[in-house]
Amino acid sequence: MKILVLNTGSSSIKFQLFTMPDQAVIASGLVEKIGEEMSAIRYNRTAENLEHLDIKHEVLVRDHADGLTQVVTFLMDDEKGVLSSPKEILAVGHRVVHGGDQFSQPAVIEEDILSQLKQISYLAPLHNPACIKGIEVATETFENATQVAVFDTAFHQSIPEHAYRFAIPSEYYEEHGLRSYGFHGTSHRYVMKQAAQHLEIDPEQFNAITIHLGNGCSMAAIKNGKCIDTSMGLTPLGGLIMGTRSGDIDPSVLLFLSDHLEMSTKEIDQLLNKKSGLKGLTGTNDLRSILDQYDKGDKAAQLAIAMYVYRIKKYIGAYAAALGELDALVFTAGVGENSAIIRNLICEDLGILGIELDNAKNASNQTGTRSIQSEISKVSVLVAPTNEELEIALQTFEVVSAT
Ligand code: ADP
Numbered sequence: 001m002k003i004l005v006l007n008t009g010s011s012s013i014k015f016q017l018f019t020m021p022d023q024a025v026i027a028s029g030l031v032e033k034i035g036e037e038m039s040a041i042r043y044n045r046t047a048e049n050l051e052h053l054d055i056k057h058e059v060l061v062r063d064h065a066d067g068l069t070q071v072v073t074f075l076m077d078d079e080k081g082v083l084s085s086p087k088e089i090l091a092v093g094h095r096v097v098h099g100g101d102q103f104s105q106p107a108v109i110e111e112d113i114l115s116q117l118k119q120i121s122y123l124a125p126l127h128n129p130a131c132i133k134g135i136e137v138a139t140e141t142f143e144n145a146t147q148v149a150v151f152d153t154a155f156h157q158s159i160p161e162h163a164y165r166f167a168i169p170s171e172y173y174e175e176h177g178l179r180s181y182g183f184h185g186t187s188h189r190y191v192m193k194q195a196a197q198h199l200e201i202d203p204e205q206f207n208a209i210t211i212h213l214g215n216g217c218s219m220a221a222i223k224n225g226k227c228i229d230t231s232m233g234l235t236p237l238g239g240l241i242m243g244t245r246s247g248d249i250d251p252s253v254l255l256f257l258s259d260h261l262e263m264s265t266k267e268i269d270q271l272l273n274k275k276s277g278l279k280g281l282t283g284t285n286d287l288r289s290i291l292d293q294y295d296k297g298d299k300a301a302q303l304a305i306a307m308y309v310y311r312i313k314k315y316i317g318a319y320a321a322a323l324g325e326l327d328a329l330v331f332t333a334g335v336g337e338n339s340a341i342i343r344n345l346i347c348e349d350l351g352i353l354g355i356e357l358d359n360a361k362n363a364s365n366q367t368g369t370r371s372i373q374s375e376i377s378k379v380s381v382l383v384a385p386t387n388e389e390l391e392i393a394l395q396t397f398e399v400v401s402a403t
Contacts, residue, residue, distance in 0.1 A: 002026075002088050003396050004142070005389045007095040008134025010126065011035060013067045017075065017082065017089075018393040024048065025389075026082045027075060031067040039067070043074045047082050055080065064130075065137045072141060087144045093396030094138070095186070095388070096131045098124035099151030100177060106154070106395045108403060109135055109147040117149070123177060124235065146403070148396040155185030158226040163322075180238065182230035184212045188220040190391040191332045191384040196225070198369045199328060199380055207327045209319045211312065212386065213342070214333035215243035215285060219312070221319035229322055231315055237273055240315065241308045243285030246276035248311070278304050287335050287342070309345045316346070320353050328380040329355060337385050343372070347381060354378030 001021075007014040016028040026047035033039040039061035045053040055074075061067045075083045083089070094109070100120035107113050114135065121128040131149075139147055156164075164180040165173060172178040188210045195210075196203040203225040210220045217240040221229040231239025231247075241247045249272070257263045257271070279285040281304035282293065293301035320326055331343055340363045347357045356377035361370070373381040 001090050003091045003093060003393050004089050005093045005392045006134050006138060008130050010130045015071055016389040020393060020397040023390060031061055034061045034067050035063060041070060045082060053080055064133045068137045068141050086142050089142050089145050091146045091148060091396050091400045092138045092142055093148050093150055093392040094131060094135050095392055096149045097127035097152045099153045103151045104154050104157035106148050106150045106399050108399060109149050146400050148399050150392045150395050152183045152185050153181045155189040156182030156227050156230050159229055163229045178234060180233040183232045183236045184218045186388045186391045187212050187386040191330050191386050192222050194369045194384045195328050195330045195382045201327060207323050207325050208330055209316055210330045211336055212333045213335035217242045219315045221322050223323050241311050242277045244274050244277045244279045246272045291341060312346050326379050328382055330382045330384050332384050332386040337383055357381055
């Protein structure tokens with residue numbers, strides 16, 4: 001069965017075309033800068049029996065419908081394509097950022113689901129409208145396909161109320177849905193399963209702290225395979241220090257920015273989401289270049305890394321206490337998978353929690369899911385490459401097979 005996974009942003013569409021159940025990616029790519037003067041399309045063909053292609057070209061893409069049409073044109077091209085008809089795609093799995101508290105599982109998208117999604121769009125005004133657009137366009141383009149929504153928030157729906165509520169009057173929760181939801185759930189769930197499998201532990205008995213460190217960063221405390229806490233909140237702004245986001249901050253800073261510096265809510269939003277985090281502290285959100293500066297003794301880079309690592313350590317301590325027992329610490333995403341230095345700085349002095357790294361294993365170039373703890377470590381430490389698209393394809397396949 002061919003399943004297309006779509007991740008639609010406000011000006012981009014990322015896609016991967018899978019054959020299931022063998023999990024092979026036969027084509028993938030990206031449409032960027034939709035609606036701008038010049039857009040870009042990248043198309044990779046990776047089907048096993050065909051010549052591999054990696055094509056990039058600049059082209060005008062008016063809107064999302066146009067973008068998806070151009071993707072389909074590539075997929076069906078006589079020479080470059082992998083499909084003879086859009087009807088071959090039997091399911092489309094959509095990454096949907098916010099599922100509010102209505103969705104703890106993937107959902108087959110019918111009219112009622114679409115209107116529920118529209119109702120909760122106010123919770124993610126930058127993200128959900130683009131996802132909805134993607135769903136509408138894909139429904140028209142792939143008439144034969146079942147459309148499935150896979151939510152970034154779903155894995156976190158098992159978090160108990162005492163962990164997700166804010167200590168403000170209840171009416172703000174009851175009437176406006178103000179609570180922590182958490183994001184990156186698809187990634188946390190995927191690496192949790194990979195880690196449990198690697199350690200040969202039943203996922204339903206697995207206790208872990210998963211640490212997703214990419215441009216966006218978040219952590220999850222997982223007890224018996226279920227998430228009981230996560231670092232992002234109402235939006236992805238909460239928690240860890242990220243590429244461009246501040247993470248946790250004393251809320252009175254916002255009042256100060258508004259009252260004393262007379263910044264508008266839009267300006268504060270931009271400041272905390274786009275100009276803060278590692279970028280605010282060093283001028284760049286690319287952790288590789290910050291580490292180069294760190295090695296040269298640059299003070300701003302050293303402070304930024306110290307703050308970034310310290311915040312993660314605090315969350316590890318908090319989540320170890322919340323869990324009560326811990327089988328594994330699991331690192332994933334761009335930084336978590338690739339930076340031995342950051343993993344080392346995070347795990348330094350965590351002996352109190354029974355966490356000890358093996359320096360050689362941590363520094364090795366091995367790929368795939370692997371253990372990097374020392375022999376005396378009571379807790380396993382793993383690097384587990386994330387694959388959100390595959391997780392979306394797997395969940396979509398499961399839903400479609402069940403119906
Ligand atoms: P996104 O959240 O956009 O998907 P990624 O998971 O790709 O982000 O992570 C991007 C981050 O990973 C960037 O800060 C990048 O510098 C960092 N990164 C990638 N490779 C390395 C590496 N070898 N060492 C340190 N950081 C790395």
